[in-house]
């Protein structure tokens with residue numbers, strides 16, 4: 280016999296923390312190869328050699344941060360007589376050389392209690408180099424750093440290190456000066472978006488961490504995974520799981536059904552997917568077309584896209600527009616009915632206006648929150 284209704288003490292969540300933005304699962308399906316790549320860049324440190332530097336890039340919500348953090352956690356568990364330290368810094372939170380080096384020192388275990396000048400901080404951090412056989416530095420959201428002197432400093436002062444830089448921008452590094460560039464020479468590791476099948480598998484795995492068995496109707500889950508695949512963003516899927524689960528619980532229902540997922544999807548527009556404006560080159564290109572053809576119909580903008588070398592299908596193009604809409608960069612308005620169905624009018628929202636919308640909705644903390 281199954282219970283369709285929950286008692287007041289019952290819950291369908293076996294571990295709600297597994298849906299938190301900073302939860303790092305033990306295994307990240309479909310990112311094994313990338314994790315191995317990063318691990319292999321670190322390995323030389325265990326043999327008293329310098330590690331390799333890696334520039335990780337790819338669209339939002341596809342496991343760049345999670346995979347890198349997973350490698351660091353696994354690194355912690357390596358049984359070795361070598362002292363390999365690790366530093367993880369989000370360059371949005373710490374965006375200048377000064378702030379970054381203070382944070383490096385703190386993560387080394389030496390927080391500064393008094394204010395110092397930048398070169399004094401550098402001296403203090405450099406003194407610590409002897410303490411470790413090697414250091415892995417991960418700088419997430421590297422494109423948010425206002426200057427890159429800290430990179431030069433690390434490259435010069437730490438003879439055995441691996442530097443991992445993470446960004447959404449394929450062309451990151453154009454403004455990095457030559458003295459850093461010639462020392463850094465990173466290998467590039469691209470994270471490609473997941474296929475719909477992969478999105479399904481990843482979310483199904485996460486569901487097992489977070490919910491009790493038999494708490495999800497399979498059709499409801501399939502719809503949720505499809506939506507996340509449309510956005511090509513695992514964050515969307517995880518957030519939808521959380522919201523749909525909460526809606527079901529509020530109704531004291533023991534199973535998440537299609538109606539709960541539909542309601543969660545309807546609310547998704549209220550979520551801020553991510554406040555950073557990092558876009559891939561193609562997104563930027565599409566956005567520039569929307570700006571140029573502001574207020575025009577979908578067909579016109581798609582035509583312009585095709586004429587300027589765009590190769591994606593109409594369906595993919597529409598999905599990309601929907602993602603830009605989610606990021607509050609454009610709005611898609613349903614227009615009149617044409618011969619082949621309802622038309623869509625595309626409105627470009629200037630970056631400034633968009634940032635104001637976002638500022639109103641969010642605070643700067645917790646970058647990974649919606």
Ligand SMILES: Nc1ncnc2c1ncn2[C@@H]1O[C@H](COP(=O)(O)OP(=O)(O)OP(=O)(O)O)[C@@H](O)[C@H]1O
Nearest residue numbers: 307308310338339340341342343344345481513514
């Ligand atoms: N392969 C995977 N297996 C399990 N969870 C995943 C996987 N890929 C992504 N996730 C989850 O999806 C969410 C988004 O991933 P993550 O934060 O790593 O994105 P990102 O690529 O760093 O995006 P951004 O560029 O916006 O920072 C996280 O909650 C992460 O745990």
Ligand SMILES: [Mg+2]
Nearest residue numbers: 343344345419
């Ligand atoms: Mg990230």
